[in-house]
Amino acid sequence: MHVARERQHDPRPLTRRSLLGGAAATAGAAALTGTAAGPAAATAARTVDVAVVGAGLAGLTAARDLVAGGRTVAVLEARDRVGGRVVNLPLAGGGFTEGGGEFVGPTQNRVKALADSLGVATFATYNAGKNLLYKDGTRTPYATDGVLGSVPPIDAAGLANAAIVQASLDDMAKKIPLDAPWTAPKAAEWDRQTFESWLNANAVVPSARFLLDVACTSIFSAQPRELSLLFVLFYIAAAGDESGVGTLERLTGTANGAQASRFVGGSQQVPIKLAAALGDRVVLGAPVRSIARSGARYAVTADGITVTAKKVVVAVPPPLAARISYDPLLPAARDQLCQRLPMGSIGKAIAVYDSPFWRTDGLNGQVVSDSGVARSTFDNSPPDASYGALMGFIEADEMRAHDASGADEVRAAVLADYAAYFGDRAKSPTSFVLQRWDNEGFSRGGPVAYAPPGVLTEYGAALRTPCGGIHWAGTETSTHWNGFMDGAVRSGERVAKEVLAAL
Incomplete structure (x- = not known):
């Protein structure tokens, strides 16, 4: 068994050019992260059939299907980029690495179909060579291709x-x-x-x-x-x-599991290209503050823009959906549900090297550890291995313990872990990237909002139930691959059908 797994901005309309950086789709970090935008817009108003809150995979998929169904749509995104918990991060020496969701695997059919339709290919997660078990201070390599697959060498x-x-x-x-x-x-x-x-x-x-x-x-x-x-x-x-x-x-699992493959160009290429097809229907830097019903319509008010719509799709994590002001108030069961679904605590630390040197030692970069800050790691190098990248997850208690730590302190702790796993060469990366989702204002954790005891049986029925003309999407609402990119896409497809049937 191997285990895996802000700031406010001036409201600006998002155009096809702003997402793709003009004709050169790969030109610069701005094109990759979808942060290049056109001139600032004055406070604006739009009237559409459906307002979508959130430009992650769920919201963008819903918007795509609603447009395909002949409806007018506006997508309001709080950040200055699309993708939500999926983001490509620029590297100091050029290139990028993935700071959020990145892996896809067998039975994750909907995100794969979406990526295929957008021309985003996949490649196999590097899995050649041995895994490492680091336990009680001892480093033990073990095979990934035995009769029982990848089995750590415990008693x-x-x-x-x-x-x-x-x-x-x-x-x-x-x-x-x-x-x-x-x-x-x-x-x-x-x-x-x-x-x-x-x-x-x-x-x-x-x-x-x-x-x-x-x-x-x-x-x-x-x-x-x-x-x-x-x-x-x-x-x-x-x-x-x-x-x-x-x-x-x-x-x-990796080879036949949820970590089997990655996207060429990085996972954020999927939402970037999806949003590009939607053009200026997507508005960045527009955190939604309130959703108020007036007669048969809803006024969705964000910084710099108000959208009037017949229906609203809220496609953000439940804890963040609860921070929007609703008039009339949401039913108590829905609000209580959102109060009781906390986000996980997660960060990703990526150290970049001139080459993936661990491969020459017969290692695949995957570690399971009982100590340290980063206790699960992967080889995050690009498919051509033009540079090496080690990615470590910082999770749960370890992430919470370092939420208030300085970036240099976290870097030092992570590199100490990497050196223990892979030797002294790991101490000196050419660059280092840290993404702490707990400290992201429009995520406050990840990869998923989870249910403590008593929540599902008492409040679960409110998870997908519309509240008047307000409908709910997001990976937390998916019945398959909940918490994953595939679940987000599935939720967008489901909610679009729901809304189209209700209009």
Whole structure:
């Protein structure tokens, strides 16, 4: 098993030219991040059929399908870029790296179809060579292509216990109705306990517990004590498509799992190209402050622009959706739900080198560790290996412990981890990029808003239920690949159908 997983701006209209940087689609970091915009616009007003809040994959997909359905749309985005929790970050020496969602894998069919339609290809995540287990201060390489796949070299009792626990979780996940996990036969029992309490009773061998704890923080960026067992089972079940229920191995795996592939040009190429097709329907630097109904229409007020619409799609994480002022007030169940779905705590630290030197040592750059700040790493080098990049996830307790730390302090701690894993050459990168999602004003964490005990059974029915003419999208609303880019795309497709049927 290998485990993975702001500021305000002047409101400006987003045009095809501003997204693509003119005819040269790859010219500069501005083109990659979608931050190059046209002249500042005065406070504006628009009247459309549908206002979409958020220009991540969910909101942009919804807007695309609504336009295809013959409806007028305005997409309001708080940031000065599109993509939400998907972003390409420029490197000091040229090029870029991915600071948010980047991996795609088997059964993630909708984001792949979207990327294909936009001409964004994929390439395999680097997986040749051995993984590393770093445990109790000891560095142990292990193969990824054995009979049992990628199995960390822990004791036999731990492996046996971990296998039993994984099989039990997969079996329970098969009993979860994906569109309503709160209706599962044992929903009440599973939702009143934490994932930690269940692990305490089942992952009884310390080495097995280590693997399950690392899997949990790598998947959710949250500790087992924070998560409802029911939510964990739903998340496992959702790691599949209409042809089959998900498995824990698909969530955690590389070669045949959720980390199997990456996008050529970086994952943000998908929302950038999607937004380019929408042209000036997308408005950047426009954080939505209020949504108020007046008769049969809604006034969606953002900094610098007010959009009047028949329907509204809110495609931002539930905790951020709750910060918008609604008139009339949202139903109590919806508001209470949003209050109880916190974001995970996550950062990504990418160290760049002249070459991926670990490959010459027979390593693939993937680490599972029991200590340090970055306890799960990947080779984030480009497909041509023109430079080397090591990416480490900083998650859950480790991220929270460093939310207030200076960037230099985090850099030093991460590079110390990389040196412990890969040797002294890792101490001297040519550049270093740190993305702390906890400190992003329009994300406040990631990769997903998760459910603690008691939330799904009490409030889950409000997750996708429209509130009058306000409809909900975002990866947290998806019944497949919840928390992933594929889930975001699926939610946009679902909500567009919902709104088109209601207009």
